[in-house]
Amino acid sequence: MCKGFSEDSFLKSLFPKLNSNNDLLLGPGDDCAVFSCGEKSLVIGVDQVIEGRHYLAETAAVKVGRKLLARNLSDIAAMGATPKFALLASASSSLNNEDWLVDFHSGLLDMANEYGVCLIGGDLAVTNNESVASLTIIGEVSGREFVTRGGAEEGDVLYATGYFGNSFLSEHHLNFVPRVEEGEWLKEFGVTAMMDVTDGLLQDATKLSGASQLNLVLDEAAVLLRSGADVKSALCEGEDYELIFTLSKERESRLKEEWAFEVPITKIGTLDFDGGVKPPVNSQGEDLQSKYGKGFDHFDG
Amino acid sequence: MCKGFSEDSFLKSLFPKLNSNNDLLLGPGDDCAVFSCGEKSLVIGVDQVIEGRHYLAETAAVKVGRKLLARNLSDIAAMGATPKFALLASASSSLNNEDWLVDFHSGLLDMANEYGVCLIGGDLAVTNNESVASLTIIGEVSGREFVTRGGAEEGDVLYATGYFGNSFLSEHHLNFVPRVEEGEWLKEFGVTAMMDVTDGLLQDATKLSGASQLNLVLDEAAVLLRSGADVKSALCEGEDYELIFTLSKERESRLKEEWAFEVPITKIGTLDFDGGVKPPVNSQGEDLQSKYGKGFDHFDG
Numbered sequence: 001m002c003k004g005f006s007e008d009s010f011l012k013s014l015f016p017k018l019n020s021n022n023d024l025l026l027g028p029g030d031d032c033a034v035f036s037c038g039e040k041s042l043v044i045g046v047d048q049v050i051e052g053r054h055y056l057a058e059t060a061a062v063k064v065g066r067k068l069l070a071r072n073l074s075d076i077a078a079m080g081a082t083p084k085f086a087l088l089a090s091a092s093s094s095l096n097n098e099d100w101l102v103d104f105h106s107g108l109l110d111m112a113n114e115y116g117v118c119l120i121g122g123d124l125a126v127t128n129n130e131s132v133a134s135l136t137i138i139g140e141v142s143g144r145e146f147v148t149r150g151g152a153e154e155g156d157v158l159y160a161t162g163y164f165g166n167s168f169l170s171e172h173h174l175n176f177v178p179r180v181e182e183g184e185w186l187k188e189f190g191v192t193a194m195m196d197v198t199d200g201l202l203q204d205a206t207k208l209s210g211a212s213q214l215n216l217v218l219d220e221a222a223v224l225l226r227s228g229a230d231v232k233s234a235l236c237e238g239e240d241y242e243l244i245f246t247l248s249k250e251r252e253s254r255l256k257e258e259w260a261f262e263v264p265i266t267k268i269g270t271l272d273f274d275g276g277v278k279p280p281v282n283s284q285g286e287d288l289q290s291k292y293g294k295g296f297d298h299f300d301g
Numbered sequence: 302m303c304k305g306f307s308e309d310s311f312l313k314s315l316f317p318k319l320n321s322n323n324d325l326l327l328g329p330g331d332d333c334a335v336f337s338c339g340e341k342s343l344v345i346g347v348d349q350v351i352e353g354r355h356y357l358a359e360t361a362a363v364k365v366g367r368k369l370l371a372r373n374l375s376d377i378a379a380m381g382a383t384p385k386f387a388l389l390a391s392a393s394s395s396l397n398n399e400d401w402l403v404d405f406h407s408g409l410l411d412m413a414n415e416y417g418v419c420l421i422g423g424d425l426a427v428t429n430n431e432s433v434a435s436l437t438i439i440g441e442v443s444g445r446e447f448v449t450r451g452g453a454e455e456g457d458v459l460y461a462t463g464y465f466g467n468s469f470l471s472e473h474h475l476n477f478v479p480r481v482e483e484g485e486w487l488k489e490f491g492v493t494a495m496m497d498v499t500d501g502l503l504q505d506a507t508k509l510s511g512a513s514q515l516n517l518v519l520d521e522a523a524v525l526l527r528s529g530a531d532v533k534s535a536l537c538e539g540e541d542y543e544l545i546f547t548l549s550k551e552r553e554s555r556l557k558e559e560w561a562f563e564v565p566i567t568k569i570g571t572l573d574f575d576g577g578v579k580p581p582v583n584s585q586g587e588d589l590q591s592k593y594g595k596g597f598d599h600f601d602g
Contacts, residue, residue, distance in 0.1 A: 007425050010402065017410055018420050021385065033421035035386065038339020046388040046437060047424050084322065085336065087347040089390070089435035101311065109318055119319050120334035123348050124308050129430030134390035136347060136437040 030148050030211075031078035031195055032139070043081040043139040043146055047071045051093075051130035055174070061100045063174045064133075065107030071198075072137035073115055073178035074241045078196040080147040080187025081139035083115050083180060088122035090133035104133075115180060145187060152193040152212035152246035154273035159255070162242040162263045164201050165229025172226060173239040182261050186245055189258065194245040202235040202288055205244055205269065206280045212246070214271040216280035218288060222268045235292045246271060331449050331512075332379035332496055333440070344382040344440040344447055348372045352394075352431035356475065362401045364475045365434075366408030372499075373438035374416055374479035375542045379497040381448040381488025382440035384416050384481060389423035391434035405434075416481060446488060453494040453513035453547040455574035460556070463543040463564045465502050466530025473527060474540040483562050487546055490559070495546040503536040503589055506545055506570065507581045513547070515572040517581035519589060523569050536593045547572060 015028060025041055026034040032045035049068045051057055069086065076083045088108070092101060112119055117137070152158075161182055167173040179196070186194060193212055197204045201223065209216035223234050242263075247255065252267075259265055280288045316329060326342055327335040333346035350369045352358055370387065377384045389409070393402060413420055418438070453459075462483055468474040480497070487495060494513055498505045502524065510517035524535050543564075548556065553568075560566055581589045 010399070010425070014406060017406075019414060021417070021419055023385070024419055024421060028420070028422050033386075033388070035421070037343070038341070040339070042338070042343075044386075044388065044437075044439075045422055046390045046435075048390045048392060048426060048435075050392050050426055050428055052429065053426065084324070085334075085345075087334070087345060087437055089347045089349045089437075091349060091351050091433045091435075098311070105315060105318075113320060116322070118322055118325055119329070120325060120336070121329050121346055123435065124311070125349060125351055125354065127351055127431060127433065128353065130428060132392045132428065132433040134347075134349075134392075134424065134435045136345075136388055136390075138345075 025144065026146070026148060031075040032081070034079070034146050037140070040140045040142055041144055041146060043076060043079045043141060044136065045072060045075040046134055046136045047075060048132060048134035050132050059174065061103035062107035065104040066111050067174050068133055068135050069108050069111045069117070070176060070178050070241070072135050073180055074196040076137055076139040077178050077180045077183030078194050078243060079139065079141070080145070080183050080194065081141045082184060083117045083137060083139045085120050085138040086112065086117050087120060087136045088133065090131065091125045091127045092131040092133070093127050093129055147187050147191060147194040148211070149193050149195045149208045150211035152209065152214055152271050153248065154214060154271065156192055156246040156248055156271045157252050157267055158205060158218070158244060158246050158269040158271060159265050160201070160223065160242055160244045160268050161265055162240070163224045163226040164197070164240050164242065165234030165237055166226045167237055167239040170226060170228055176241040178241060179243045179263065182263065183243055185261070186243065189255070190251055191245040191247045194243055197240040197242050197244055198238055200236045200238040201240065201244070202280060202292060203294060208244060208246070209271050209280070212271065213275060215274045215278045216269060217272055217283060218269040218280055219283055220288065222266055224264065224266050232292050235288070326445065327447070327449060332376040335380070335447050338441070341441050341443055342445055342447060344377060344380045344442060345437065346373060346376040347435055347437045348376060349433060349435035351433050360475065362404035363408035366405040367412050368475050369434055369436050370409050370412045370418070371477060371479045371542070373436050374481055375497040377438055377440040378479050378481045378484030379495050379544060380440065380442070381446070381484050381495065382442045383485060384418045384438060384440045386421050386439040387413065387418050388421060388437045389434065391432065392426045392428045393432040394428050394430055448488050448492060448495040450494050450496045450509045450512035453510065453515055453572050454549065455515060455572065457493055457547040457549055457572045458553050458568055459506060459519070459545060459547050459570040459572060460566050461502070461524065461543055461545045461569050462566055463541070464525045464527040465498070465541050465543065466535030466538055467527045468538055468540040471527060471529055477542040479542060480544045480564065483564065484544055486562070487544070490556070491552055492546040492548045495544055498541040498543050498545055499539055501537040501539040502541065502545070503581060503593060504595060509545060509547070510572050510581070513572065514576060516575045516579045517570060518573055518584060519570040519581055520584055521589065523567055525565065525567050533593050536589070
């Protein structure tokens, strides 16, 4: 649809123009930004859902509201943070259908209550066409204890929570459980890098390894497949909302015995040093992007 | 367009369902929400611009980006806060026109630099129809020193910065200067309540007086008219982005001599006690809503 334009290249040209200040600890480019707030740090991100793209016109409104907050909770989880506050901006074509709006907020608020999030602000407006809603989420960590994509070290192993692929047809993309407690636990456990998988496992794992200036060796056969998924779907389809994270081999030995959550964790690769500039390969040295494609770009979707 | 539905009535039914926490100092319903952050308080709000509603398809993209941030800066100004950070979510139909997106960000970032705001996060997506962009802004005040709509006391006088009316045709709604320094100064000076005027002076001044449990006496002849505006436009059209504020008569005597900003300030009314339940009147006792209409509702626009 938008040949010659990609979010990543646009953002690469935008980021050098952004200014900073003394409180800013982590600017754009990770799952959330982080700034200092006294003895704590605040973790903040924004994400949106668009009719016809992230959900269908016939999707139940309660699931749309739920998904919007869940997407943002997944970003908070990726930083190892605890969610606190949210603000909502929605431009809806459904204002002539107040039931839709009530259901949308109901789905969002049920999830907010479940995760201890307070909705503290918003803006409502009308559009003539498809609905768009964006949510800003604020979480916190004590001290400066947040996890970025860029902290992995040479030889670290790469793990993933849960299953991958077939998110759209299975409606996992509407019903997924954001890994908030798991993310907080993993931060405490001492993972070196973490992110959530939205644009496809292959693309996102490549981003994580690149942010850490390392190269990815991904064992695609180890990836757990969601019911109905094949390996290509698991690697490229996106909207899995699982966490991927890295840790040292020393810590790895304790990980599985201390992991007490229901969702499984699986070792899916390692990070090797070569400057983060080589395309991802599997353990046989095959170029995975050539084999499976590059994955989901929101602008091509 | 949406008979039987208004933002205010919907929000009134929504607010009781929202939860709170120990850090929350001011929830939804004011220009921004406020929560504690160590020795400071953070002031946060979200606002959006929608193609065909807040700007036209042919409006220069640089002015659209500028307006989006300026709207939010006006909300920060209304709290007496200092702007710090912003996050942007945009769903654009103009992604096949990268120039538009570059210009939009250019307008936004020029204003961000001017006001010391750091853009720290965002989300970009594509729509098939009109563009929507929302911006979350974060400001700060020391201690708990923020100004709300609800702090006016019986007998306080009501002032406004600047001129009103004819915002759309004059393109004031694109070119206005948010009153950030003025808002910070007014907070220090000791105003009792403050808000910015977006939905029309009459409607917003009524909101302020109602939030303070007071009734409004508005002297419509005192309101400064923007070039091309009549009184009805000044009271009802909206998008003025000026500040209205209240203060005691004792402080009023010092206000004009200490006011050192270029924009004029004008006394436009007083707040009387009667429980905030009577419709606004002028000094002759005429019902202003009957005389001029209720003002701009974003859902009717």
